[in-house]
Amino acid sequence: MLKITPYLGIFVVIVSIVGLWYPILGYMMPLVILILMVTSVSKGRWFCGNLCPRGSFIDFWVGKATLKKKIPGFLKSFWIRIPVFLMLMGFMTYRIINVINTQGIINQIGMIFVVMCLVTTAIALVLGVGISPRTWCTFCPMGTAQNLIGGKKYQLKVIDSKCIDCNKCEKVCPMQLDVHTGELKPDCIKCERCVDVCPTKALEFKA
Incomplete structure (x- = not known):
């Protein structure tokens, strides 16, 4: 944010x-x-x-x-x-x-x-x-x-090789989304709290 x-x-x-x-x-x-x-x-x-x-x-x-x-x-x-x-x-x-x-x-x-x-x-x-x-x-x-x-734009991407399934990202998501599943998330508000809390840097936003 x-x-x-x-x-x-x-x-x-x-x-x-x-x-x-x-x-x-x-x-x-x-x-x-x-x-x-x-x-x-x-x-x-x-x-x-x-x-x-x-x-x-x-x-x-x-x-x-x-x-x-x-x-x-x-x-x-x-x-x-x-x-x-x-x-x-x-x-x-x-x-x-x-x-x-x-x-x-x-x-x-x-x-x-x-x-x-x-x-x-x-x-x-x-x-x-x-x-x-x-x-x-x-x-x-x-x-x-x-x-x-524009729900399909600027999506959160999960780097599977880095994800350790700690679920810290989902705990901080204000919209209560399944953050690390890799599915399309049109209601993601791009606050980047999940990115900030990820211990392995497995999350990033891409256009």
């Missing part, structure tokens, strides 16, 4: 709380969406593990109070993820259409983004404490979009 990653969580707090008084802060959300969509083309979910403010918040803030349970497998299913994506995107689009041609449209649209950020962060917080920090990330609409756009 990047050196700034642990500190980015403050932005989601600012948008979710301060944004209620200053809706213009809500426009950070579409900026974030734009950046993650651009990076997903070549690096999949790299943004999630390195630049996502909510990811930083739940990893380094919520992670201190989590029960650290196994993330339910059904939450990773596209039967859950696609409906959640369509529901949230549809609701946001509907609300924006309703405020077009009204007074104070800039602030009204900003508030829509703020409320979306607040609601999704609240869900992430509850799931993060009650199950595991990255539970929300398993079915996050933006994470799902990145998975579909």
Whole structure:
């Protein structure tokens, strides 16, 4: 992960709380969406593990109070993820259409983004404490979009001749993936914690 990653969580707090008084802060959300969509083309979910403010918040803030349970497998299913994506995107689009041609449209649209950020962060917080920090990330609409756009890019590679099956990589994986199996991992967030903890340097990322 990047050196700034642990500190980015403050932005989601600012948008979710301060944004209620200053809706213009809500426009950070579409900026974030734009950046993650651009990076997903070549690096999949790299943004999630390195630049996502909510990811930083739940990893380094919520992670201190989590029960650290196994993330339910059904939450990773596209039967859950696609409906959640369509529901949230549809609701946001509907609300924006309703405020077009009204007074104070800039602030009204900003508030829509703020409320979306607040609601999704609240869900992430509850799931993060009650199950595991990255539970929300398993079915996050933006994470799902990145998975579909570039999930096969910048994959984690396992050097079998060096792997000693110590499972240290899987213990530190925030997404609870089967790290050292060598299978395609479109939901890997490229945080590189597995790479850092591997005692034999058997893991590396390649485009």
